[in-house]
Amino acid sequence: MKSFCIVGAGFSGAIIARHLAERGHKVTVVDERPHIGGNCHTERDAETGVMVHKYGPHIFHTADKRAWDYVQRFGKFQPYVNRVKAISKDRVYTLPVNLLTINQFFGTTMGPKEARAFIEDKADRSIQAPRSFEEQALSMIGPELYRAFFHGYTRKQWGLEPTELPASILKRLPLRFNYDDNYFNHPYQGMPEDGYTSIVQNILAVEGIDLRLDCSFESLEEKYDHVFYTGPIDRYFQFRLGRLGYRTLDFERFVDEGDHQGTAVINYCDESVPFTRISEHKHFAPWEQEKFSQTVCFREYSRLAGEQDIPYYPIRLVNEKKMLDSYIALAKSESGVSFLGRLGTYRYLDMDVTITEALSAFDQIDALLQHDNSA
Ligand code: FAD
Ligand code: UDP
Incomplete structure (x- = not known):
């Protein structure tokens, strides 16, 4: 039995944690946020009861049957088409x-x-x-x-x-010469009936996982055989080569009666409007929207992330890519840690890719561990 620390309780961390724990290893999962689910976290809005995607709208869409089949194991998905x-x-x-x-x-x-x-x-x-x-x-x-x-x-x-x-x-965006208004081209698309956090909770629901919320990796004193780090790669190295650039988002919440805009997402393309889009979250769950008399919406503003802001979109211009290469070289020379996920690899990854990559990372480490056991 080996001991593992998984930093981050989003999809990447939860998947690695589950499969290592199923193999009987000692697994500690830490997340500095007070909840699991990472940026896919969903929760009921206290005032309206609507299921809200706290860090921005998330629609599950994929062409990867393995990722689609995988998530179906942990919760029911309702058909949903992003329009x-x-x-x-x-x-x-x-x-x-x-x-x-x-x-x-x-x-x-x-x-x-x-x-x-x-x-x-x-x-x-x-x-x-x-x-x-x-x-x-x-x-x-x-x-x-x-x-x-x-x-x-x-x-x-x-x-x-x-x-x-x-x-x-x-x-990333299609151009179509027909009346198909599906935002994505992928064959599988849906929305989890009980939200994404419930899916992640079910992934983590195995014996042998010690989950610690409100807990940063940096505050831990224990030593582990191996760490899977799904936080920002530059942060792990105390930003010693500089900070990788991100865009962050500010969400301006407002409540209205009934239906505010008649659909889930409206983009505002003109620069005279300061926000990029308004999301009305009850429309992400059409099967239950009639239950709520009120509606909650978010105006979304994008800006350069400061040191204290949540990193959302990696900027990845020439300078950032150069710095990333240096961090990757540093990561290769560091033993006992693997970097994973959106922040660990500094890439814009959709949920399905995150899931597939976490499953592959587990397959790799599992093969190594089995090899060690049989040697
Ligand atoms: P995260 O979800 O970011 O989880 C990382 C976790 O690590 C966080 O909870 C963080 O608190 C924790 N952490 C970091 N550092 C530390 C530390 N040092 N100590 C302790 N904890 C730490 N994908 C789709 O497929 N469809 C969509 O519609 C979609 N919409 C999106 C909309 C927005 C606005 C954004 C930004 C992303 C969207 N995505 C979407 C992408 C999706 O959010 C990611 O694929 C997914 O969140 C990646 O999961 P992850 O586990 O790698 O990282
Ligand atoms: N985009 C745009 N107008 C729109 C929607 C998208 O200019 O109404 C651009 C924008 O630069 C965005 C990119 O197209 O980053 C890709 O769109 P997508 O919907 O994938 O954006 P994201 O998921 O990054 O928010």
Whole structure:
């Protein structure tokens, strides 16, 4: 039996903890927050009773059957399709850009083939290999749709010019020439009926896990055979090579009677509006929304994270990537610790990828431990 410390009780930490404990190892899980679930934490809003995604809206979507099957073991998922609305210059559209967006925006009634040719004509064909967000947008949808939906929103979200951001950020979003308004292309999508925290709680519900909340790794005095660290990699090394840049979010909560905006998420694309979006959380749980007479909403503001702020989105520009490489080199030379998850690897990871990577990390360590036992 070996002793493990798992730093962080989000999906990454909970999964590693479960499987090590099932193998009979001594497992301590620490999280400095007063709750489990990491950034996916959900809780009932005390005033309205609505299930709230405390650190921003989370929709489970994946093409990975292993991750999908895995989460189904720990709670019931309700069918849920993410459909996002966007306001630009006082008009409401649907996102991602689809045939309805195109027809409404240009005041046309085109069919798929016509719209495709129309957009291809607008797209900048001189850009063969887009190097930035802006080049990606201009080569994909042309200047008008880019200006209306992406330019201002992206400046608010990232605090940078779209010319400075990588093309990969926009590649996450589909462009469709039909009326499909599903925000994601993945075959599996859903929302946990009792929230994400309940899923994580069920993952952690095995004998042999010592869970300590309100407890930072840095405050521990015990020694462990191995540590899985899902906190920020630069923090583990006391920021000795500098601080990796993050965007943080501020949420402005407000309550209304009944239904406030008629849908879960509305993006505000104009820069004259300081927030990026409003989320109305009762719409993330349509199966129970009739139960609540009131509704709770959050305006979301993005800004550069200061030292005391919650790190949300890794910025990952050239300088950060260089610093990250140095931290990764440091991590490789450090024995007895593995870095995992969104903060441990400083990548924007969706939940499904987090889950798959945690399962793979466990498989690797398990194989090593079995090998040690048989040697
Ligand atoms: P986290 O959830 O961040 O957990 C890390 C935990 O470690 C935290 O609880 C923290 O308190 C703890 N910790 C850190 N350092 C220490 C320390 N030194 N000592 C003790 N505890 C420590 N994914 C999707 O699939 N769909 C979505 O719709 C989606 N929406 C998102 C929206 C936003 C606004 C953001 C920011 C992310 C979104 N994600 C979404 C991504 C999702 O949040 C991550 O994939 C997931 O949270 C990663 O889990 P994790 O366990 O790696 O990290
Ligand atoms: N984006 C935008 N306008 C929108 C929605 C998204 O400009 O209405 C840009 C923005 O830069 C964002 C990126 O597209 O970071 C990817 O969108 P996604 O919905 O994946 O954003 P995230 O999950 O990062 O909030």
